[in-house]
Amino acid sequence: MAERLEDLNLPNAVVTRIIKEALPDGVTVGKDARTAVAKAASIFILYLTSAANIVAKKSNRKTVSGPDVIQAMIDVEFDQFVEPLQESLENFKKIQKEKKDATSKKKQQKKDDDDVNGEDEEAGREIIEIF
Numbered sequence: 199m200a201e202r203l204e205d206l207n208l209p210n211a212v213v214t215r216i217i218k219e220a221l222p223d224g225v226t227v228g229k230d231a232r233t234a235v236a237k238a239a240s241i242f243i244l245y246l247t248s249a250a251n252i253v254a255k256k257s258n259r260k261t262v263s264g265p266d267v268i269q270a271m272i273d274v275e276f277d278q279f280v281e282p283l284q285e286s287l288e289n290f291k292k293i294q295k296e297k298k299d300a301t302s303k304k305k306q307q308k309k310d311d312d313d314v315n316g317e318d319e320e321a322g323r324e325i326i327e328i329f
Contacts, residue, residue, distance in 0.1 A: 206240050207236060208236050208239055208240055217232060245274065267283070268280055
């Protein structure tokens, strides 16, 4: 758990970037407004996390999962965000799987390359041993 209340705040740079992406070009937001948005977002995250934890506990689990968060969104009556959240979660899982597959493919390719190079080295040793 956080030791200080400030530890729960979102990074200002991240909040500023999200705000800028959400607003049209040329619109500026004051420092106090950014601070208010950051605090509101932090409070919402804590509230949603608590609701998701309740969902997980009802299922006799200690780990909060994506479906728990989605159910929590329904429970706290933010139903209109469930579909976009599910899409984001599916996209995240897809990207993670692609990264994992790419890493596995890279490792397999390196292993194959090492095997081929190892055979070349053995053949070279055999030739040297003959002479």
